[in-house]
Amino acid sequence: MKTSRRIFLSGAGALAATALSRTVHAQNAIDDILSSTQRGSWDDQFDARASAQAGRVVSTSPIFSPETVTHIERTLGQYSDIVARGGWPMVPATKALRLGVSDRDVEVLRTRLMISGDLSERAGISPSFDTYVDAALKRFQTRHGIPSDGVAGKYTYAAMNVSAPVRLGQLETNLVRLRSMSGFLGERYVMVNIPAAQIEAVEGGRVVSRHTAVVGKIDRQTPILNSKIHEININPYWNAPESIVRRDIIPLMRKNPNYLAENNIRIFGPNGEVDPMSIDWSTEEAAKLRFRQDPGRINAMATIKINFHNPHAVYMHDTPQQSLFNNLMRFDSSGCVRVQNVRDLVTWILRETPGWDRRQIEQTIQTDSDVKIPVANPVPVYFTYISAWATGDGVAHFRDDIYGRDGVDELQLSTL
Template sequence: MSRSARERGGGDRPGLDRRAVVRGLAATVATIAALGSARAEDEVLEQLMQQSQGRNFGQGFDSASRTILMPKATLPTLDPSTAQTTEQVIPRYEEIVGRGGWPEVPTVERLRLGNRHPAVPLLRQRLAISGDLDAVVAGSGDVYDSYVEAAVRRFQARHGLTVDGVVRRQTLKALNVPAQVRLAQLRINVVRLRTLSNNLGTKLVVANIPAAQIEAIENGVVVSRHVAVAGKPDRASPDLQTRIVEVNFNPYWTVPASIVRKDLIPRMQEEPDYLTKNRIRVFDARGNEVPPGQINWHSNEAVGYRFKQDPGDFNSLGSMRINFPSQHGVYMHDTPSKTMFGEDFRFHSSGCMRVQNVRELVVWLLSDTPGWSRAEIDAVIKSGERKDARLATAVPLYWVYVTAWATPDGVVQFRDDIYSRDGLAASTAGARG
């Protein structure tokens, strides 16, 4: 569409020019005058808003007037320039803080497109100050219009939340983190990024723990991004710099002693057939299989045994496990519990990382390894046979803790300090919502 067409407010509808809009507004004003009541005025204005949305007028004007960007899927979290680009946005947030920050958005159960609510003007102001809503079109009305919805979507994308344009509890909580806390996060993470951004390699995998997200990066471009489930706050996923060396297909799962102690023993006390139902077998120190009924589950006796879950769809590792040297004994893997990937809070594991669409990541990891094409990978998984694939070239892997960063296009992202490592607990406690 040409610039002149956009300036006429035409969107994708050829016949809608400025004169047509003026004629429509004049007719609307005449109708309101004839009806002569506040209620009738509201009804007619609502019809006009719906008509404008129906012909994409608002969207066309929005795209012509705004320079606000959504996060780009191809730009990596960790890049040789990340420390510099993050440092460059700090003055922007210093200015916001210097002007008094942004307002608190009042608690609401839900706000979505078309709602009218007293909180909407403050929401507009909040989004305009942080740069998610163009100040030129921010307005001050109490109707949750398409401009506000688009700004909320951008805000959600920048904060790792479900991008649906609806303000609920998690979005409201992120909106009401004070500007001075966001500024402090940027300053803290610049220091972290300076130690992480050098000599990364041309093909690497980066798992950002607070984002619960994994990126496969090649030549500075994200070729695939994967939602992850990371460690619980009391079983944190560790920082790592290592190399991926192997993929296990249809793996057994050997239950770590910490999980036996914290999870398996209490579960067996409540559900004595849990091991049998989940096809987890018990072995003594000599490798002999032991019936679960012979173990005293009301003691720590079970810690002395080895627990091994058979391969299959029910296996806690799913159909694939990605291995790398680590003193922490952690790894990345598939999972049968795929519903967790749809949550905003994804910190449920005991330190390892579960990977959504892990098959795509594995295909990419093995792309240079003979005998492991996509078709061959699919066939092995389908067969259920236990097989291992050693990577022809080990791929650098970084598990990092980054809660604030900026990409070269100036888009700033934030994540919750899930492990309280930013040292801002006191400041964050004052965050409203």
């Protein structure tokens, strides 16, 4: 036993020595990191949360609310003061500034973020891109609808270098729009904000869900409208509008005669189905016919179509191209609105429609085609154009003026 104890103590001592050596080595490595000139200043004593002193960026309050009008009026005063003081500096858009970088341009970045309220003045001016600058830049990116990766890149610089007077004017322009929609819009309603490419489902004055959207291209704009969602169509047929037949399908058929067959699209005339080979595709005679795509995996509307009466023949729908929702610039449709997580939205819309809970919706998607469901209590829907708004405590949100309706070229960042 003594021999065993001696061996154990000897082994334990060796382990302790090894552990001590590793601890010293680890501490040296930490010291090297902390003293590295390529990293930020990690010894600041204030909390990074101080960067968010101007309030939370994400809010459950809908954009259309009396509170939004109050917030934007207050924010106008703050931005007027910023303009009166000379605005903010232009940040050199030459480097991908990110966490750990030490560069003189970070000093300008810090100043810019302090003036807009994203970074606490307690952070001071330094060339170090530390965790506090990282948190502040992510906050700025979130307010401007940019992926909050904490890297100052092309679109972040573009949004950051819009001048303070232009941002003030953008707030003033959108205040008028918001005032016109700040009344009672319904206990439940859906709001599509075109510049933000985002949808809010609102109930009881609170946003119950938000959905990323894909809206119309610059040359095929999603219209402004007010209506009511009266019908949900599961696994619908897609009838191509004449505009798409002229602009897209006919040119595609000239390049690939098998395009219609490959995409399960059939042509119908007054006397029934028409053979594509009987059509002269060098002309536009096909635009007079009806093009219908069968339900299925590659259907342009995928599994869901949300119908509401309007003179523009637009609707909301699912899409087989789910990757589009990951794009920063989601202006890619022909006027209709594609909805991410559309089944969640439809379940909410049909909540008061007997027999149509989430399970029934999913089962029908798996088994049936072209099922039309009347909505028991039609839900108001508003397609609107709000490129700037404010939430509590002076948190201002800005988006790309995709259709140029704010009247300032500097705000059309998507044209970069």
